Amino acid sequence: MKTICVVGAGVIGLSSAVRILDRFPNIDITVIADKFTPHTTSDGAGALLEVYAVGDTPLELVQKWGNETWDHLKNLTFSVDAGSARVQQVSGYWVSSDPQVILKTNRDGENISRRLTREEMQLFPQAKSGQFFTTYLVDCTSYLPWLMKRYINKGGKIINKTIQSLDELYPLYEIIINCSGLHSHQLLGDKELFPARGETIRVIAPWIKQLYIQEIGEEITYILPGSKNVVLGGTCQKGNWDKECNQKDRSALFERCCQILPSLKMATVDYNWVGLRPCRSRVRLEMEPRSAHTKCRVIHNYGHGGAGIALHWGCAQTVVDLLQDLMNNTSINSKL
Numbered sequence: 001m002k003t004i005c006v007v008g009a010g011v012i013g014l015s016s017a018v019r020i021l022d023r024f025p026n027i028d029i030t031v032i033a034d035k036f037t038p039h040t041t042s043d044g045a046g047a048l049l050e051v052y053a054v055g056d057t058p059l060e061l062v063q064k065w066g067n068e069t070w071d072h073l074k075n076l077t078f079s080v081d082a083g084s085a086r087v088q089q090v091s092g093y094w095v096s097s098d099p100q101v102i103l104k105t106n107r108d109g110e111n112i113s114r115r116l117t118r119e120e121m122q123l124f125p126q127a128k129s130g131q132f133f134t135t136y137l138v139d140c141t142s143y144l145p146w147l148m149k150r151y152i153n154k155g156g157k158i159i160n161k162t163i164q165s166l167d168e169l170y171p172l173y174e175i176i177i178n179c180s181g182l183h184s185h186q187l188l189g190d191k192e193l194f195p196a197r198g199e200t201i202r203v204i205a206p207w208i209k210q211l212y213i214q215e216i217g218e219e220i221t222y223i224l225p226g227s228k229n230v231v232l233g234g235t236c237q238k239g240n241w242d243k244e245c246n247q248k249d250r251s252a253l254f255e256r257c258c259q260i261l262p263s264l265k266m267a268t269v270d271y272n273w274v275g276l277r278p279c280r281s282r283v284r285l286e287m288e289p290r291s292a293h294t295k296c297r298v299i300h301n302y303g304h305g306g307a308g309i310a311l312h313w314g315c316a317q318t319v320v321d322l323l324q325d326l327m328n329n330t331s332i333n334s335k336l
């Protein structure tokens with residue numbers, strides 16, 4: 001029997017696999033990856049529902065994927081289905097050196113933010129504009145295990161292995177969903193993919209209940225009050241493949257965060273982390289056209305930059321739609 005293989009067990013691979021099983025409960029599906037939670041890039045992400053560094057991905061696609069993900073995480077926040085997955089609604093300040101403030105809206109175009117008062121703006125002397133808004137924050141170290149459990153409970157299989165080429169998966173698997181993130185650079189030779197290195201510091205500071213994002217020119221600094229710790233971040237070094245923590249970057253980041261919120265000096269460090277955002281000219285979410293060189297059918301879902309969490313559930317739905325199209329047009333349908 002022909003089977004489906006998802007390459008990758010980050011947030012993109014696991015959500016694709018779960019949504020495929022939701023749509024096709026009897027399908028034979030395997031996730032193959034060389035890293036599983038808690039060792040993927042997704043585990044270390046911020047992970048705020050904000051779209052960042054997605055290149056020239058068309059706005060209508062970003063909105064569609066973002067809205068679907070927003071609805072999913074909102075439902076989880078207010079449902080017992082979330083189980084051990086920690087997804088929370090958070091509110092806080094977004095300030096910028098750009099005097100123009102574009103107030104955030106929801107999918108119906110309703111405002112979900114308000115301008116800061118003059119008194120509030122005095123808290124951020126470097127900023128020229130600001131808003132107070134509400135969004136969602138995911139603790140991926142609990143969300144990825146939740147996705148994994150859901151996948152296994154539905155009958156999904158896993159293999160821990162490094163793939164050198166997608167061709168090696170044929171003929172065992174007829175359809176491949178490629179969710180290998182930044183590694184598609186090596187796996188496919190996709191030179192449009194590049195890393196944007198980010199360093200974060202997790203601190204224990206339970207008195208911080210709101211989020212703070214400060215955008216000064218190109219430099220972004222954020223403080224995110226997670227359920228276990230507070231995430232300090234904001235480094236984005238394009239083209240840098242270094243996965244080691246850098247003391248200089250870390251000190252500069254901590255100083256920037258303390259300027260926004262001096263009480264952070266009282267916090268204790270939980271751990272430091274470095275990750276590489278899988279940036280691309282645009283998110284690649286498409287079926288690869290069949291060619292004489294293609295041994296199996298491939299749906300690519302990678303290159304989500306700094307927005308993999310913010311877009312994952314909507315992207316997974318598009319994977320399911322592409323898969324449905326494929327099955328409607330081929331004899332694979334009869335085997336599922």
Ligand SMILES: Cc1cc2nc3c(=O)[nH]c(=O)nc-3n(C[C@H](O)[C@H](O)[C@H](O)COP(=O)(O)OP(=O)(O)OC[C@H]3O[C@@H](n4cnc5c(N)ncnc54)[C@H](O)[C@@H]3O)c2cc1C
Pocket residue numbers: 007008009010011012013032033034035036040041042043044045046047048049050161162163164179180181182183184187196197198199200233274275276277278302303304305306307308309310311
């Ligand atoms: C500092 C930082 C902060 C971030 N903050 C946010 C945020 O606030 N909001 C947000 O939406 N996004 C954020 N991101 C971005 C987000 O982390 C990524 O977009 C997302 O994790 C990409 O998910 P992925 O599943 O594609 O990749 P990954 O999590 O890297 O998973 C890739 C998977 O593919 C597997 N794989 C790859 N190659 C092979 C191979 N050859 N053989 C077998 N397995 C393979 C890996 O083992 C892994 O399982 C942040 C990223 C960083 C670095």
